Amino acid sequence: MSPTDTAPVALSAIEELPGSEALAARRRRALERLADLPVPSPELEEWRYSPIDELDVDAHRPVTSRPSGDPAPILPDPVAGAAARLVLVDGFVAHVELGDSAAGVRIAVVDDETVDAPGSVVGVDADHFTVLAEAFSPEPVIVDVAASTVLDGPLVIDAVTSARPHPHLVAPRVLIRVGRDAEIAVVERHTGADASPALVASVTEIEVGDAARCRHLWLGLGGDGSWTVSTVAARVGRDATFVGGGVGFGGRYARLRNVTRLVGRGATGDLRGLYVARGTQVLDFRTFHHHEAPDTNANLVFKGVVDDAARSIYTGLIHIAHEGRNADAHQTNRVVKLSDDAFAESVPNLEIENNEVRCSHASAVGPIDADQRFYIESRAVPPDEAELLVVRGFLADLVTELPVAEIRPLVESLVDAALGARSAPTTPEAER
Template identity: 30%
Template sequence: MTNETTQTPAPVQAYLDQYKAALGSLPGTGLPWLTELRAAGIDRFAKTGFPTQRNEAYRFTSLRALERQNFAVAPRGGAAVVPEQVPVVVEGSHRLVFVNGRFDAALSSIGNLPQGVVLESMAAALTGNPELVAENLGRTATLDGHPLLALNMAFLGDGVVLRIPRGTVVREPVELTFLAAEGAEGQSWHPRILVLAEQNCEATLVEQHLSLAGGRYFANVAAEIVVGSGARIRHYKHQGEGPDAIHMATVTTRIARDATYDSFTLNTGSILCRHEARTLLDDVNGSCHVSGAYAVRGKQHTDFTSFIDHVKPHCTSRQVVKGAIDDEARAVFQGKIVVRPDAQKTDGYQLNRALLLSDRAEINAKPELEIYADDVKCSHGATAGELDDAQLFYLRARGIPLEQARGLLIAAFLDEAMEEIADETVRAVLQSRVHAWLGAR
């Protein structure tokens, strides 16, 4: 760890000091390999600090809010939450609940899992199954160029470890709920989700980040997902944090031969959100869907950034991201597809559509294709516009009040985006949450 404290910017130094103070209380203290990973993370963050808008990847998203306030790592033994306060997406799922970043066994419910499946909190795995974590943590998500990921590694506390053995089908979804409760003000948590899907297995992962109380807090989430050959993983996420919260997420996925990764992210919460999805198709016939939707208002800022890397031939990728932006809110879409020289017969599709509901709303879109192979089929597009006057007139002519007509058209636009969700139960729940957002509007 750097000792050049006199040359270190104050916001960075605050985290370096906090790292020294928190290190002894973090899970896994005493594991040499984890100590090295954490030290590498804080060293990387010390050298870079928070990205600025001079960094092209953050050109449209300012992280000054993170520089202005030092968020203390949430202590163990957080606020009490009763089971009735925990929203459930799928009844009968294998459920892990985290309160202010810490696993809460009393609120969790893990049913009968197929033989060989490992599903436990990261803190428990570091105590009872450290070899599994040591062999896989940080192998997919590299720290270079990713300061928030480095910060997550430095303060890695709790999280989830899921390992699915070869040929195993987990029929009930694995549901991960991260709740901000009383006492979250001024705190931060840095959970790590580690998913190891072996050959020809299948599972659904449902992730939700919600708030039961107000206040500004900082959730810095990182996920590493390895999809083995022939495996199929569905990954659905809803970010509905508190109105003053800051939510940063980095999801790194590696997809093997004949494997499929199907993901969808819905962002409706937090004052500042950035979801970065980095997907590597590094064997033949791999397939990924990296789609999402957002609905923001007030002064919210949401950023959906993706990088899909086609390394081997005969792989497909699909990305559809749609969002509604109201009041003075801002949205960012940055999607990049790279096709390497050996990735012949690539099929890549990318679409971003934004619906501007106010003359003060703003969208910054930057779709990119970078192609080094000559036998590919790739396309991308980005559009932004207002509600269709002809459609509004059609509904008004049939006696529907203006605001109700606008609501119907916005709902239809966002519902169309969620057709990308293959699981009907999850789709219905996320649609209901978007409709609740519309109702509040």
């Protein structure tokens, strides 16, 4: 269906969303931009290897009303030691909680004064789904962290998708602005009902001010019937540090696109990624790292496990601009296949416009290490258990490097649950 065909329905949805006329006007402009953007297709480089042609975006009607009832039953457990919490249900603000150390943090839905702030970080990197989120996000949120503020625990953002009988679109959108010399850790969890036919188009933008430190961890834990397309865009200032992470376990299809621009001299931008795909899942990670100033640093390390008939995709680009002399940038993706029917794409890339740099990329896809398995089996460990021990060891160092320590026990339990349920069907298709 073409954008022209869906325009009346989309405009009607925009008019039903809350917010001021200024916000509605911005949504209408986004809808106009959407009509000019190419339709996502595996034929486009940014969607290569993906099953995006199986998704009927137009069949998913935007959620325009706040869910009725108490959201508590569908919320994930709180994170121990959290300093603040923001809960979004279907993109609507359901709960905000600020602890004592979060006195320098302000969380608010955009108003007429801040209506143009969302989009300031993602900018030219906006794609079809970020513009879709701009058009249909019901309550875009801005998190401001005042200069020199240091939180004693993470800000937890829970983006929850409720169960609805029909295909629906939810678009949570958050802009985080970290002031000069401030420090914050953020956990962003995406969860949803297993059987709900949802499309989640989320956008998180992070502005890291000069000399600030921000750690951010995205967790994709969507329901088995969901499609999740997330963008995390960060702009990192002079002598500032951004350490991002992505953890993927849930969803029929889950995609995380990290766009990091190191715009200040001495900026650092690291990423860590961990994923376990089973059944017929597709987990898709795309990283775009831009070094636009001198003396910048980046280290990207991803590890994944694919089993059954699952697929993983990793494509990464490190771009060193002409101004990026003395950049030190490295990326690695390693994938273990536990099934002959599993498949992994791993494509790291470098684009370098300055000769005074240190850059590398590495990629490896294959079965588990046979020597390690043999060694463990020689200690009277059954073959299946030996294989699981090797895989846990493969992922263990990555778990310890995830940027938010408070969430590591949860990730360890998710790894154990996924590996412990090996070959169990995760979707109706896999059961047939």
